[in-house]
Amino acid sequence: TAGILAPGLGVLAHLERLETQMSKSCKQSEEPQSVQAQEGALGTKIHKLRRLRDELRAAVRHRQASVKASIANVEPNLAVEMSEQEVLEEKLENVKAVLQAYRFTGLSGKLTSRGVCVCISTAFEGTLLDSYFVDLVIQKPLQIHHHSVPVFIPLEEIAAKYLQTNIQHFLFSLCEYLNAYSGRKYQADRLQSDFAALLTGPLQRNPLCNLLSFTYKLDPGGQSFPFCARLLYKDLTATLPTDVTVTYQGVEPLSTSWEEQRASHETLFCTKPLHQVFASFARKGEKLDMSLVS
Amino acid sequence: MDTELAEVRALQAEIAALRRACEDQPAPWEEKSGVQKSFQAIQQFSSEGWKSSKDLKSQLGHLESELSFLSTLTGINIRNYSKQTEDLTGTEMTEKSIRKVLQRHRLSGNCHMVTFQLEFQILEIQNKERLSSAVTDLNIIMEPTECSELSEFVSRAEERKDLFMFFRSLHFFVEWFEYRKRTFEHFKEKYPEAVHLSEGPSSPSMVIRSASQPGFELVIVWRIQIDEDGKVFPKLDLLTKVPQRALELDKNRAIETAPLSFRTLLGVLGIEAALESLIKSLCAEQNG
Numbered sequence: 377t378a379g380i381l382a383p384g385l386g387v388l389a390h391l392e393r394l395e396t397q398m399s400k401s402c403k404q405s406e407e408p409q410s411v412q413a414q415e416g417a418l419g420t421k422i423h424k425l426r427r428l429r430d431e432l433r434a435a436v437r438h439r440q441a442s443v444k445a446s447i448a449n450v451e452p453n454l455a456v457e458m459s460e461q462e463v464l465e466e467k468l469e470n471v472k473a474v475l476q477a478y479r480f481t482g483l484s485g486k487l488t489s490r491g492v493c494v495c496i497s498t499a500f501e502g503t504l505l506d507s508y509f510v511d512l513v514i515q516k517p518l519q520i521h522h523h524s525v526p527v528f529i530p531l532e533e534i535a536a537k538y539l540q541t542n543i544q545h546f547l548f549s550l551c552e553y554l555n556a557y558s559g560r561k562y563q564a565d566r567l568q569s570d571f572a573a574l575l576t577g578p579l580q581r582n583p584l585c586n587l588l589s590f591t592y593k594l595d596p597g598g599q600s601f602p603f604c605a606r607l608l609y610k611d612l613t614a615t616l617p618t619d620v621t622v623t624y625q626g627v628e629p630l631s632t633s634w635e636e637q638r639a640s641h642e643t644l645f646c647t648k649p650l651h652q653v654f655a656s657f658a659r660k661g662e663k664l665d666m667s668l669v670s
Numbered sequence: 671m672d673t674e675l676a677e678v679r680a681l682q683a684e685i686a687a688l689r690r691a692c693e694d695q696p697a698p699w700e701e702k703s704g705v706q707k708s709f710q711a712i713q714q715f716s717s718e719g720w721k722s723s724k725d726l727k728s729q730l731g732h733l734e735s736e737l738s739f740l741s742t743l744t745g746i747n748i749r750n751y752s753k754q755t756e757d758l759t760g761t762e763m764t765e766k767s768i769r770k771v772l773q774r775h776r777l778s779g780n781c782h783m784v785t786f787q788l789e790f791q792i793l794e795i796q797n798k799e800r801l802s803s804a805v806t807d808l809n810i811i812m813e814p815t816e817c818s819e820l821s822e823f824v825s826r827a828e829e830r831k832d833l834f835m836f837f838r839s840l841h842f843f844v845e846w847f848e849y850r851k852r853t854f855e856h857f858k859e860k861y862p863e864a865v866h867l868s869e870g871p872s873s874p875s876m877v878i879r880s881a882s883q884p885g886f887e888l889v890i891v892w893r894i895q896i897d898e899d900g901k902v903f904p905k906l907d908l909l910t911k912v913p914q915r916a917l918e919l920d921k922n923r924a925i926e927t928a929p930l931s932f933r934t935l936l937g938v939l940g941i942e943a944a945l946e947s948l949i950k951s952l953c954a955e956q957n958g
Contacts, residue, residue, distance in 0.1 A: 418675065418678065421678055422677055422681065425681035425682065425685065426681060428681075429684050429685050432685055432688035432689065432692065433688060435688075436691045436692055439692065461726070464726040464727065464730060468726060468729060468730050468733065470750075471733045471734055472733065473753070474737060474749070475733065475736065475737055475740070477748050477775075477777045478744070478748060480777065480790075480833055480837075481746050481837040482834035482837055483743075483744045483746075483837075484740065485739075485740055485743060486736070487736045492739065492743065494743070497834065498834070499805070499832065499833065501830045501831060501832055502804050502805040502806070502808075502831030502833075503802070503803075503805075504792070504804065543743065544743065544745045544841070544845075547743070547744070548841050548842065551834070552838065555835070555838070613899075613901070614899055615899070616899070
């Protein structure tokens with residue numbers, strides 16, 4: 377930077393000296409003098425003014441050129457470096473975002489010092505539920521160091537089948553089991569919380585939520601006997617039961633219409649999620665009430 | 671003298687203008703904005719800038735390797751993701767300490783030969799007791815679109831707003847798809863004369879023909895189905911094409927019962943062995 381400063385100062389100083397000389401000679405020329413002396417003085421003055429003007433022209437040209445050069449020298453590099461940084465920052469943001477996005481696949485993870493910690497997210501028909509993690513140690517053989525999978529999920533079985541040969545299959549298989557368990561649990565929870573009015577006794581369930589037993593009535597205040605439902609989910613990767621029995625807890629045999637209802641309920645429980653079946657019961661019940669009123 | 675005076679005045683005017691021009695274009699070392707700032711920026715950059723650039727590069731490298739690991743681990747490769755958040759909390763809700771947020775997500779990527787583009791919305795409701803999140807809208811675009819087995823499954827996933835089931839089933843479907851392709855390719859390589867793949871290795875059917883027995887054809891149709899629960903399973907069927915005369919000679923009705931026998935064979939030997947035995951049975955006459 378010192379080199380750039382010196383010539384500039386030099387030019388400025390030089391121009392200032394010329395200026396001072398000019399103003400001095402101008403003042404001198406204002407004093408009364410003989411015409412000849414005046415003419416001579418004018419001539420010199422013009423000569424000097426011309427010199428000053430030429431030097432100023434040169435100085436302006438010189439400055440224009442050097443400003444252009446310095447900008448060209450300084451800013452392109454800076455522009456390149458700054459855009460490189462911007463590009464890096466943008467890439468970093470993008471990669472961070474995509475890493476975050478993996479949780480929407482149901483499977484995401486983070487690298488650990490020993491291997492990877494996989495996070496399995498569960499959901500049932502759009503409602504996001506619990507997450508579980510499996511901490512894997514990358515070595516031969518691959519090992520599960522740590523996990524939050526409930527004890528009644530057959531983790532060891534699934535690991536024995538797939539962990540060593542096909543880790544993707546292991547993870548997705550575990551996903552299936554955990555999502556199904558989460559879904560069954562969700563249905564049972566919703567039944568207990570939203571439709572307690574239709575239940576005539578407590579909901580009986582096992583930790584795995586694949587065996588449910590409950591008694592219910594379509595018309596809670598009515599005289600009819602309750603139905604007793606038993607739902608067995610043999611397929612642990614499914615959220616719908618494989619075996620359903622609905623029985624009638626009365627002494628007298630069922631009338632035809634009630635028998636039809638009982639049979640239809642069995643079908644309903646097999647084909648629709650538990651809380652949705654009860655939601656339809658509740659809606660029908662409302663319709664019944666309306667008919668009573670009118 | 672007048673002309674000379676005039677010239678003096680003209681020169682003085684020009685000098686004044688040139689002086690002004692000199693002031694308007696300050697030398698680089700004088701300017702405070704623009705280039706001076708650039709200098710300052712470079713100085714700053716030199717002390718901190720290079721370090722942070724290196725930091726950025728190493729951070730990026732670490733995250734990129736994490737990403738590629740995750741992609742290998744899940745078999746799903748996400749390339750783009752963007753998110754928008756909208757706070758729907760009304761003043762009434764704030765008083766009851768309820769917070770409602772709508773998230774709009776967009777992601778795209780691929781799972782082997784299938785590319786997907788998803789747009790979905792998640793509604794988060796936070797009250798004093800808990801936070802509930804639910805997918806309120808799901809739109810899926812998939813390529814290739816010829817996989818008709820997939821399009822039905824996609825509509826079901828969209829209807830149920832089941833994001834995770836979509837990815838899970840997609841993964842298993844692609845696994846089966848690749849396995850079917852590898853198996854067909856393997857047999858095509860091993861028995862080039864006998865095995866024909868009409869639409870290439872990705873086709874859902876394999877035709878077995880014997881040069882020495884023209885008119886006889888065994889067609890194995892291998893479909894990959896996705897059921898209501900999102901479970902993916904293969905469904906194999908055997909179709910036979912035989913000349914009329916052979917049918918007449920077939921007293922034991924072996925040809926009629928072939929499709930059923932094939933099912934049994936599958937159950938006993940598994941897919942690969944069953945297919946191999948079929949090929950060998952048709953081509954055995956060729957050699958013998």
